Structures are given as C-alpha cells and as structure tokens.
Amino acid sequence: MKIGVLGLQGDVAEHVAALETAGATPVVVRRVDELGSVDGLVIPGGESTTIGKLLARFGLLEPLRRRVQSGMPVLGTCAGLILMASDVIGAEDAPHRLGVLDVSVRRNAYGRQVDSFEAAIDVAGIDRPVQVAFIRAPAIERIGDGVEVLAEWEDRPVLVRQKHMLASSFHPEITGETAIHRAFVAVATQNRET
C-alpha cells in the first residue's frame, strides 16, 4: 500500500516513519505525477495558510481535490484538518483549502505554541489510550450528518471520519505512536478492496 505524505511544509519525516511502522510504503508527494502514484495521502500539520498557498502554486490543489472527491483515502492532521474542512469559523481563514470534509473548524482554538500539550485519548476501535499532541490545534465546532466522531477531548470532537477521510485536531505522529496511522492504513486498504 503506497501512502503519500504531502511534503510541502510541516512534519513530513515523522509521518513517513509512522507509516513505515504501520506497514505502508510511504512516498513524499510534492508534484502532480507523484500524487497520481499513491493509494492514499497524509496531509501533515504545519501552517495551513502556507501549505494551501504551496498547493495552489504547485498546481496540486485542484488535482488533489478531485482525487479526494473521487475516493482517495486521506488523513489530515492539524493544519491538514483545516485544509480539508468545508468551513473555517472566525477571522483567520486559510485561503486555498480543499473543502472536502463536512466540518467547521476554528484555527488556533487550543491556544498558542507555548500552550501545546500531550494527552492520552480514547479512540473508537483502538483498545488502549493513544498518546497525541495538540500544537496550536484547530477545534472542530460543527460536524455534518455523514461525519462520525472517533475521539473526543474535553467534550469536543478531535478525530473524525467521513467515508474515506480521517482528520484530527491533534498530531498523532510526534509521540512515537502509530495507532492512528494503522487505522488509516486499514481505511485505505478497505477502500481499495471495495
């Protein structure tokens, strides 16, 4: 299973390592032809305004949107969630978003960089708490009808799934965890088989 990691900005290497441990073959994606060769894609955390601008500049925004809309599995974490969301609430919109996931998010809702924290969260389908990190994380403030909540933190959804799309407010890749990557590889495998 070839899983791409969007490599324009953000913590790319950590996702590559986690995917490898989860049994996938990771590929860094920066160009349209590289996008064409993968069975699924991780959109890492970083800065959503920057990643969005680079997606537009490298001509990836439309091709990526089309592939996700036609069923390519995607995992968006933190800034990746913002890029996937259909709406951004508040003054800080990120231009050049994909808008493929039926949720509304608010950027930087968990405070500034210095307010970053780790938490052990319960995730549907995973039989032990998963250690994750919140770094200037977006809050999910609305979820659409077809969106399933897989994890909450302090009564707010922090991991959601809509069909072949998974997205998290948190970073699952910098705490030495691979459970979320394994779950994503399972979604991608299921998607290929159906």
Ligand code: GLN
């Ligand atoms: N605060 C960033 C944004 O709004 C996201 C932070 C992250 O990805 N860790 O894009």
